[in-house]
Amino acid sequence: MHCMKSLVINLPVRKISYEIEFSETFKELNTRLKEQIGKRKFLIVSDQNVDKFTSFLNTFDKKNILILPPGEKTKHWPYVEKILDKCFEEKLDRSAVLVAIGGGVIGDITGFAASIYKRGIPVIQIPTSLLAMVDASIGGKTGIDCQYGKNLIGTFHQPEKIYACEEFLKSLPLSEIKSGLGEMIKHGILGSPKHFTDLEKIANPNPTAKRIFPLVRDSMNIKSQVVEQDEREGGARMQLNLGHTFGHAIELLHDFKFSHGIAVAIGTVMAAQYALEHGICNEETVDRIENIFNKFEMDITCDLSEEQIWQAMANDKKVKEGRIRLVLPEKIGKVRVHTV
Ligand SMILES: NC(=O)c1ccc[n+]([C@@H]2O[C@H](COP(=O)([O-])OP(=O)(O)OC[C@H]3O[C@@H](n4cnc5c(N)ncnc54)[C@H](O)[C@@H]3O)[C@@H](O)[C@H]2O)c1
Numbered sequence: 001m002h003c004m005k006s007l008v009i010n011l012p013v014r015k016i017s018y019e020i021e022f023s024e025t026f027k028e029l030n031t032r033l034k035e036q037i038g039k040r041k042f043l044i045v046s047d048q049n050v051d052k053f054t055s056f057l058n059t060f061d062k063k064n065i066l067i068l069p070p071g072e073k074t075k076h077w078p079y080v081e082k083i084l085d086k087c088f089e090e091k092l093d094r095s096a097v098l099v100a101i102g103g104g105v106i107g108d109i110t111g112f113a114a115s116i117y118k119r120g121i122p123v124i125q126i127p128t129s130l131l132a133m134v135d136a137s138i139g140g141k142t143g144i145d146c147q148y149g150k151n152l153i154g155t156f157h158q159p160e161k162i163y164a165c166e167e168f169l170k171s172l173p174l175s176e177i178k179s180g181l182g183e184m185i186k187h188g189i190l191g192s193p194k195h196f197t198d199l200e201k202i203a204n205p206n207p208t209a210k211r212i213f214p215l216v217r218d219s220m221n222i223k224s225q226v227v228e229q230d231e232r233e234g235g236a237r238m239q240l241n242l243g244h245t246f247g248h249a250i251e252l253l254h255d256f257k258f259s260h261g262i263a264v265a266i267g268t269v270m271a272a273q274y275a276l277e278h279g280i281c282n283e284e285t286v287d288r289i290e291n292i293f294n295k296f297e298m299d300i301t302c303d304l305s306e307e308q309i310w311q312a313m314a315n316d317k318k319v320k321e322g323r324i325r326l327v328l329p330e331k332i333g334k335v336r337v338h339t340v
């Protein structure tokens, strides 16, 4: 069934464009992926959860698959070396392609390995978490963590194609669904009142893949448009930090015990409250933002003091010349950057 049209991302600076294709079933995705790979050699990189909880990898030969442990701890040098070693063992040349099939962790590390293997080979991104679909797979940022912090080592390496498939969402734990919803709601607030309203309509404590997936396309479109305006993160991409300056401080103070999406949700509410206090948005905007998180039963209560959070933000890497740049909502669908 080709019911959902693909999206095209155009990056004018480097004259690159690529497609995001949508499918409902693994069967359909499988056909399209095999067509896209064609006669090229390839290596699929995935994680143990995707391997265990979905059937997608079953039709591929084991020698073409590398399965890594799940979780953020995988986004480190030793696993980059594992991917590169496997590429050498399988004698991949520069015409080969890497295929990332996983959440943001697998997408980021596989994209990074692809960008440095023999000075760079193509990567296909197949995001399997909601967060990776609507956020991490788009925009070409790749990378790993190190002892000095998260995502500090990396490259820009645009994928040759992105595939979003509904069937992956069926095995995704509810907490991961909610993490992705945090970013989707963010996209609505920064770029599209319609997207926000559509999300309000499906908001309930246990949203199904069937209801969410049609909105994934709109969310990916909003992120794509921001990336198109600002491929290398000089200006417009800043908007995507809505909820993230507060959110990152919360993650640090809680030693990453919150899921990223929940931290972003709390951060977004804080940004809205700050905007209200400074006459940047009205009360209705704050109410709608709080309500949507409540309706999805995303717990936005936070026991940290304002003082603690501001202190942590001052130490954040995104602070320029000692000033904090906050992205604040003006209304649903529009944000502005505010320097404190
Ligand atoms: N490159 C970017 O622009 C960008 C943007 C946002 C986030 N990120 C990065 O993405 C990462 C977070 O992504 P994430 O939330 O997807 O984390 P993740 O990759 O750890 O996936 C979350 C969990 O879901 C599991 N999982 C994934 N797909 C599944 C499926 N279909 N069924 C069952 N389980 C499944 C994973 O094994 C993992 O346990 C972070 O490292 C972050 O830095 C990158």
Ligand SMILES: [Zn+2]
Binding pocket: 135, 183, 244, 260, 264
């Ligand atoms: Zn985020």
